[in-house]
Structures are given as structure tokens and as C-alpha cells.
Amino acid sequence: MAIIVNKEEKRRAIAQSCSELLLENGIDNLTIAQIAQSAGIGKGTVYEYFENKEDIVFEIITLFMIEFERRALEQIQSAASAKEKLQLFLGLMFEDEFDRRHLGLYQEYLAISLVQGTPQMVEFSLLCREKFAHILGDILELGIAKGEICEASRGLISALMLFGRGVVVDSKVTGIEAKAEIAQFLDTLFELIKIGEVK
Amino acid sequence: MAIIVNKEEKRRAIAQSCSELLLENGIDNLTIAQIAQSAGIGKGTVYEYFENKEDIVFEIITLFMIEFERRALEQIQSAASAKEKLQLFLGLMFEDEFDRRHLGLYQEYLAISLVQGTPQMVEFSLLCREKFAHILGDILELGIAKGEICEASRGLISALMLFGRGVVVDSKVTGIEAKAEIAQFLDTLFELIKIGEVK
DNA sequence: ATCCTTTTGACTGACTGTCGGTCAATGAAT
DNA sequence: ATTCATTGACCGACAGTCAGTCAAAAGGAT
Numbered sequence: 001m002a003i004i005v006n007k008e009e010k011r012r013a014i015a016q017s018c019s020e021l022l023l024e025n026g027i028d029n030l031t032i033a034q035i036a037q038s039a040g041i042g043k044g045t046v047y048e049y050f051e052n053k054e055d056i057v058f059e060i061i062t063l064f065m066i067e068f069e070r071r072a073l074e075q076i077q078s079a080a081s082a083k084e085k086l087q088l089f090l091g092l093m094f095e096d097e098f099d100r101r102h103l104g105l106y107q108e109y110l111a112i113s114l115v116q117g118t119p120q121m122v123e124f125s126l127l128c129r130e131k132f133a134h135i136l137g138d139i140l141e142l143g144i145a146k147g148e149i150c151e152a153s154r155g156l157i158s159a160l161m162l163f164g165r166g167v168v169v170d171s172k173v174t175g176i177e178a179k180a181e182i183a184q185f186l187d188t189l190f191e192l193i194k195i196g197e198v199k
Numbered sequence: 200m201a202i203i204v205n206k207e208e209k210r211r212a213i214a215q216s217c218s219e220l221l222l223e224n225g226i227d228n229l230t231i232a233q234i235a236q237s238a239g240i241g242k243g244t245v246y247e248y249f250e251n252k253e254d255i256v257f258e259i260i261t262l263f264m265i266e267f268e269r270r271a272l273e274q275i276q277s278a279a280s281a282k283e284k285l286q287l288f289l290g291l292m293f294e295d296e297f298d299r300r301h302l303g304l305y306q307e308y309l310a311i312s313l314v315q316g317t318p319q320m321v322e323f324s325l326l327c328r329e330k331f332a333h334i335l336g337d338i339l340e341l342g343i344a345k346g347e348i349c350e351a352s353r354g355l356i357s358a359l360m361l362f363g364r365g366v367v368v369d370s371k372v373t374g375i376e377a378k379a380e381i382a383q384f385l386d387t388l389f390e391l392i393k394i395g396e397v398k
Numbered sequence: 399a400t401c402c403t404t405t406t407g408a409c410t411g412a413c414t415g416t417c418g419g420t421c422a423a424t425g426a427a428t
Numbered sequence: 429a430t431t432c433a434t435t436g437a438c439c440g441a442c443a444g445t446c447a448g449t450c451a452a453a454a455g456g457a458t
Contacts, residue, residue: 004408031442031443036410042409043412043443045409047444114371115225115310117372122372122373126374129369152387155386155390156384158380162384163365165369166364166368169313170361170364173312174328181357184358185357185361188354192391193391202431230417230418231417241435242437244433244435247433247434252418
């Protein structure tokens with residue numbers, strides 16, 4: 001036998017070495033040759049670890065989502081009401097702090113999924129969906145327990161995620177102001193689901 | 200002067216001549232050479248009418264949206280309640296009847312917009328947004344006038360569109376069942392906005 | 399232990415085929 | 429003669445391939 005490398009680890013290392021370039025230039029302006037160069041490996045070696053260029057974006061997004069989830073959970077804790085929590089969660093990707101470039105790469109990932117989504121990508125997206133559904137579920141459940149919002153709010157989990165997806169897409173496609181849309185929606189929604197008034 | 204062709208018209212004609220190929224194979228599996236051939240013109244001529252391949256998809260989507268709007272207005276009339284109207288409108292793109300392939304091409308258009316959206320595309324998407332906002336506004340307004348739903352529902356227009364966008368994207372990205380998601384959301388939402396109960 | 403042979407996985411970059419996009423030449427109408 | 433429309437040969441860029449190199453490890457012989 002010869003050298004055995006940890007494929008997973010090296011895959012991550014290669015992806016990370018070019019993530020700066022990818023974040024800055026986008027996938028279409030980055031060649032495999034550049035990626036190989038940035039990782040200090042040969043062009044052929046890239047294909048030992050990735051199917052193609054898109055697969056590299058996928059790897060970076062995977063790492064990004066781990067960080068995103070961590071940050072989401074952290075941020076949410078700092079909010080008091082269910083409404084604030086939702087606002088933070090839905091708006092997190094649009095925080096300046098949360099590097100706008102990551103949003104751009106995430107949008108590129110969605111574009112890839114829309115056109116040439118692989119089963120792995122679908123599986124990953126479903127996993128994210130479950131995780132986020134769980135986070136949203138907790139927020140709503142706590143709000144219900146605290147008497148902030150009505151029982152029926154429980155049925156909104158999926159819709160909130162789809163709304164969020166729409167905002168991510170449309171902030172690029174139509175250039176809507178993401179945080180304003182989120183705020184406006186939550187204002188209206190809470191007018192409907194908050195407890196203490198007659199419709 | 201020599202021959203003067205109607206650029207707009209020819210642009211449309213070229214797009215239509217290859218729309219079948221595009222619908223069937225997707226943009227990545229269609230070459231400019233094939234497009235030219237299908238239109239019975241030279242490769243160079245394609246570039247007289249289009250910036251690039253993506254621009255052709257844009258043209259087809261433009262035509263598609265006109266048809267979509269027409270169909271939406273027609274369908275909505277046939278529904279009685281606001282809820283039914285919303286269900287029809289949001290679900291229209293997922294009707295089997297309404298050729299699934301069009302949805303696929305629309306998703307490709309969104310992907311293009313996400314990665315290399317031009318100012319024209321943004322402008323067009325905003326125009327669609329306005330049109331659909333108008334349709335949704337009418338539906339809600341009528342529902343309010345008929346006493347079906349509460350006044351606050353007015354604030355939901357934008358959110359409904361963004362939810363719709365999310366469904367279009369996620370029906371591909373995560374493979375959710377579009378019509379079921381729509382139905383479930385509307386059920387929950389109407390529980391909240393319908394008139395005649397205390398929250 | 400030391401040497402040497404063999405095996406094998408990792409790595410490489412020159413090469414190839416494809417394709418988007420260009421442009422000089424040609425055609426046609428006035 | 430001029431102007432607009434059209435064309436397809438050509439070009440450069442780039443994704444992806446593959447025949448070959450290299451170095452570490454295993455195992456056998458001494």
C-alpha cells in the first residue's frame with residue numbers, strides 16, 4: 001500500500017483554499033486551473049476530490065450552513081419575543097456582518113440546484129430544511145407557551161421557510177429589500193396571530 | 200438602405216422555433232449551433248438578435264409570462280372564494296395541464312437571474328411582480344369586501360408572492376410537493392384571517 | 399535489521415473535444 | 429454605391445481525461 005489520504009479532509013481543504021476566490025469572483029469566473037493553483041495541486045487532482053466545479057460550491061455551502069446554523073441558534077437566544085426571534089432568523093443572511101458574499105454564493109448554489117441539482121444536493125437541502133424547521137418550531141412553540149401567539153401558528157413552519165427562500169431568491173432576482181420585506185410580513189402576520197385581540 | 204427586418208418579431212420567431220428543444224433539453228444541453236439550425240439561420244445571425252444563450256431563455260419566459268397571466272386571470276374567475284382563488288393562482292404553475300416543462304424552464308430562468316441577472320431581467324421580474332401583486336390585491340380586496348377575510352389581510356400581498364417564489368424554487372431544490380405545501384399554508388392562513396371567530 | 403522488489407494509491411499536466419462568440423466576406427435590396 | 433442582413437469558418441477558452449511518474453509501504457530474502 002501507499003499513502004492514504006483522508007479524502008473528506010482534503011476535499012474540505014481544497015474547497016477552503018479557493019473559497020475566497022469563489023466568494024469574490026463567482027463560479028463562472030473561476031477556472032479549474034485557478035482552483036488547482038490556489039490549492040497548490042494539479043488540475044487532475046481536483047477531479048480526484050470533486051465531480052466538477054459545481055461540486056466545489058456544494059462543499060463550501062455545506063461548511064457555510066454549519067456556521068449559519070450555529071450563528072442562528074446563538075442570535076435567537078439573544079431575542080426575547082417570538083417575533084424578534086423570527087425576524088433575526090429570517091434576516092440573518094442579510095446582515096452586513098454576515099458577509100454579503102456568502103449570500104451571493106448561496107444564491108449561486110441555489111441556481112446550481114435549480115439547473116443541475118444532484119441527489120446529494122437534494123438530500124442536503126432537505127437536511128437543512130429539517131434543521132430549520134426544528135429551529136422555527138422551537139421558536140413558535142415557545143411563543144405559544146408564553147401566550148404570545150395562538151395555537152394555529154404551529155402550521156406556519158413550512159410557510160415561513162418557503163417565504164424565507166423566496167426572499168433569498170428575490171433579493172437578487174427583483175432586487176427587493178430583504179429586511180424590509182421580512183419586517184413588513186412579520187408585522188402583518190403578528191397582527192393576525194398575536195393573542196389578545198378580536199380580528 | 201436594404202432589407203429592414205422587424206427585430207422584435209424575428210427575435211420572437213427565433214425563440215419560438217427553438218422553444219421545444221429548450222423545453223425538452225434545458226439550456227445546458229442546447230448549443231448555439233443547434234438553435235441556429237432549428238431556426239434555419241446561421242450561427243452569427245443568432246447574435247444579431249440575442250446577447251447570448253441566456254437571452255433566448257429570457258425571451259421565451261417573457262412570452263410564457265404573458266400566457267401565464269392570461270391563464271391566471273381566467274382561472275381565478277372560475278373560483279368563488281378568496282381562498283380558492285389564491286389556491287388556483289399559487290398552484291397554477293404546478294398543474295399538470297400547464298406543462299411541467301414550462302416550470303422547468305422558468306426555474307432555469309430563475310437560476311440565470313440568480314447568477315447573471317441583467318438589468319433587463321430585473322426590470323422584467325419587477326414588472327411581473329407588479330402584475331401579480333395587482334392580481335393578488337384584487338383577490339384579497341374582494342375577499343375583504345365580501346366579508347370573508349379581515350382587513351389586515353391586505354398586508355399579505357408581498358408575502359404571498361415570496362411564498363410562491365419559495366415554492367417554485369423548493370419544488371426543485373428540495374423536491375417538496377408544491378400543491379400540498381400551498382394547500383397546507385392556505386389552510387393555516389385562513390384559520391387566522393377568516394372572519395367570524397376569536398383568535 | 400537492512401536491502402531490494404513490488405505494489406498501489408496519489409498526483410500530474412499535456413492533450414483533446416466542445417462550444418460560445420467574432421468578424422471578414424458575401425448577398426440583396428434600393 | 430451604399431447600407432443592412434446574413435453567414436460560417438475561425439479562434440480562444442476551458443472542462444474534463446488519461447498515460448505516465450513518484451513515493452511510501454509491504455513483504456520477502458538474507
